[in-house]
Amino acid sequence: MGRLLSIFLPLIIYAGSPKGETIYITKGCYGCHGTKGEGIGDYPKLAGKPAKALIEKLHRLQRGIGETSKRNLMIPFAKDLSEAEIQAVSHYLSQINQNRSKEPEVADEYLGGFGS
Numbered sequence: 214m215g216r217l218l219s220i221f222l223p224l225i226i227y228a229g230s231p232k233g234e235t236i237y238i239t240k241g242c243y244g245c246h247g248t249k250g251e252g253i254g255d256y257p258k259l260a261g262k263p264a265k266a267l268i269e270k271l272h273r274l275q276r277g278i279g280e281t282s283k284r285n286l287m288i289p290f291a292k293d294l295s296e297a298e299i300q301a302v303s304h305y306l307s308q309i310n311q312n313r314s315k316e317p318e319v320a321d322e323y324l325g326g327f328g329s
Contacts, residue, residue, distance in 0.1 A: 233305020236298050240290065245283075250306050256283065261310030267303035 237243060237250070247253050250260030259267065273279060274291035281287065294302070 233301040233303070236294075236302045237305060240293065240298070240302075242290070242302070245286075250309050257281075259306045262307060264300075264303040264307035267306055268299055271299045271303065 238248075242250075242259075245253060245256040246259050247256075250258060252258035271291050271294060274284065274287050275294075277288055278284075279287060
């Protein structure tokens with residue numbers, strides 16, 4: 214039983230976790246970091262960054278610590294994320310450049326479009 218639990222528990226936890234792409238869009242990250250995490254203007258590229266580094270950065274911002282000139286803007290966004298959301302969005306972003314065929318598509322409704 215213990216062996217089965219060790220095999221299936223991560224899958225169960227993952228299935229119940231928030232979807233990183235959805236979090237990235239609905240929390241508004243794309244507004245500054247681009248729809249594919251490519252970065253816009255002064256806002257850095259996040260796509261392909263190691264998940265561990267993104268997680269650590271978000272944790273620091275949640276504590277009000279930031280090494281960026283945009284920290285005052287980022288702190289409220291970071292504080293609005295749960296631990297599960299931080300994990301999901303960080304892992305999502307870390308995978309973007311590793312599989313270009315899975316680049317996110319953003320629905321018009323999230324970008325202010327009129328849809329069909």
